[in-house]
Amino acid sequence: MAEFRMPSLGADMTAGTLIGWMKGVGERVSRGDIIAEVDTDKGVIEVEVFTDGVIDKLLIEPGSKVPVGTVLAIIDEESPTDEDKQSSNSQGTSAVSEPTRLPRERAVSTGRRLASPAARKLAESLGIDLTKIEGTGPKGRIQLGDVQSAAKILNATSSEAVARIDSKTDRSARMRAAIASAMTRSKREIPHYYLHTTIDLTRALEWLDAENTGRAIKDRILYNVLLIKAVAIALRDVPELNGSWEDGRLNINESVNIGVAISVRQGGLAAPALFEADKKSLGQLMLELRDLVERTRASALRSSELSEPTITVTSLGDQNVETVFGVIYPPQVALVGFGKIIERPMIVDGTVQPRQLINATLSADHRASDGHRGGSFLSAIVRVLQEPEKL
Amino acid sequence: MTRNQMKAKVLEVLGEIAPEVDLQAIEPDTDFREQMDIDSMDYLNFVIKLDEEFKANIPERAYTRFVSLNACVDQLESILSQRPRG
Known part of the structure; x- marks a missing residue:
């Protein structure tokens, strides 16, 4: 048993x-x-x-x-x-x-409907009958947006709307408290060290532009996925950054499960895992990332996605941040931060050229690794990103 | 479809991507990113949804041009007018 x-x-x-x-x-x-x-x-x-x-x-x-x-x-x-x-x-x-x-997939035959957890929860809170909603997801699965649209049609009463806002505020406050607790523990227990380097992304972005030209808009790959894959591959060189510190010792994880920091609208964040990111194609990672972002924001993640990340990647370039100094998510032992891509002059082969540069930082647990190894890891990221076609 | 109908539909799509935004307050010529919190993933989802809603088959070279309400309508008008009817 x-x-x-x-x-x-x-x-x-x-x-x-x-x-x-x-x-x-x-x-x-x-x-x-x-x-x-x-x-x-x-x-x-x-x-x-x-x-x-x-x-x-x-x-x-x-x-x-x-x-x-x-x-x-x-x-x-x-x-x-x-x-x-x-x-x-x-x-x-x-x-x-x-x-x-x-109701789950198999319940369809009994007249009940397939629906995402968030959709089901909202429908329940608004008293909307799921069987009367048309789902737009795969296999007719009812998505959060479907319930929201149905709610508009049904003209949900203002008191119900208020109840929804209250529950959202409550969730937001609880999420804030949870983040406070984890980050306090991190700063209390983890002796962080920080390393920073600037990466020339010009080649990688040119390659990506060409790659995207041949793809439909819906299959477009965002540069963030290149960064995630590069981190995953670089971890093969320095596996001691991929794992957890528990009971006074480092556990190196064999799978590279990249926790991607995803902001939740109007406050809070989660960092669910892209599993075995080093082994997946860019197209596959992009699909999974889109799905992960959607489900994070719809409050519909799976337990393993939250319990099994082995390192975190956070990218704040969209917010005009140039350099990230991240706080490690315990019990993980490292976090990689990326800032905004900025075109700057750089000397290449003796001439000044405009290049697309991005700042990468490593926050690492000094109990688990040393600056020398952390440096090797950043070097590996730089190297991998110079050969984007191999990603 | 008139320009106003297109605008209404673009705003509807925007509302799905960023539900917290007051769509009435959107300034038509100002960059969305200056008016609301949308990141590159939101933008991608926005363009994908426009593509689906308008059955536009948006070409890759136009990807970066859907930056404001009026820009969206201009782009969609241009793309849809070049499409053979039938």
Whole structure:
């Protein structure tokens, strides 16, 4: 038997509220399946299960707020694997009288609709029937925007609108408190060192322009993706920056999961992971980044995206920032910051030329690495970005 | 589609990208980035949505030109007028 617990989705999370179960007693789950939705300071998170088995018990009622680590469900790992054995569904025991099952893909046939967690939550708060909304997402999935449009049509009353704003303000305040807690811990515990270099992006941007010319607008690649991929590849040279510092020692992670700092409209941020960014094509990373930005802003992230980043990249060029001096997100051991691309004169082969330059900074944990290695890492980023066609 | 109808539709798309913005207060000739908090990803999503809404098939070279309300309408008018009818 395995215990499924309220996960910690970052150093700043102490508790979460179970919104609903996605699976019922007797149902088979595989590693990576979404088993529940949990409301946290970072929004509604789809929580994945990390074991294969059959759900034996659901212990917590939807609506309950419980501390991180609380056992939420029991999963029987020994259960037979045959699908037909699932006929024992009705015999499963449940401490939860009537588990609130939320509509998922398989529920479509029963007349219920596929919807993103954020869309479902908004619809619920506005009392809108999801079955009456047309979804514009993949497979007709109802997106947040669909519910917002429906709300406009239904002319949601002002009191409902006020309630929505209140809940948003509350979320924003809680997110602020969570960031405060994580950043305080970071500055209290992590002896940061900072290194800075200027990177000539002229070649990379010329290459990217040519690359984008052959692509449809919707497949366009933003330069941020080049930077993310370059960081991911450079980490192969200096793996000690890719991991976590826990219990007094460095754990180097084999997968390079880049946490991308994404601002939430009107305050706050989250840094969910782009998994194995070093192994993915630029086109694939761009697709995943777009999806991640959309889901971060719609409060619809998955648990692994928040708990498994191994390093953070933050890019503040859009805000006219030239140089970032970042604070590491514990228990990670490094953060890479990029500023704005600025055209400046630079001496190349003895002549002054206009070049597209960007400032890159490394904030690193001095317990886990030294400046010499940090310097090698920045050098590797510079080198990788001079050969954009290899990214 | 008239210019005013196009403007209304552009604003509708903008409202989806930046829901907090007061669309009535948008100055038509001022750069969006000076009037609201939109980053390069928002801008990309904005252009993609315009492309879909107007079925415009926006060429890559025009990508950077959708910077203000009037610029959007000018660009879309120009792109749509060059498209063969039928």
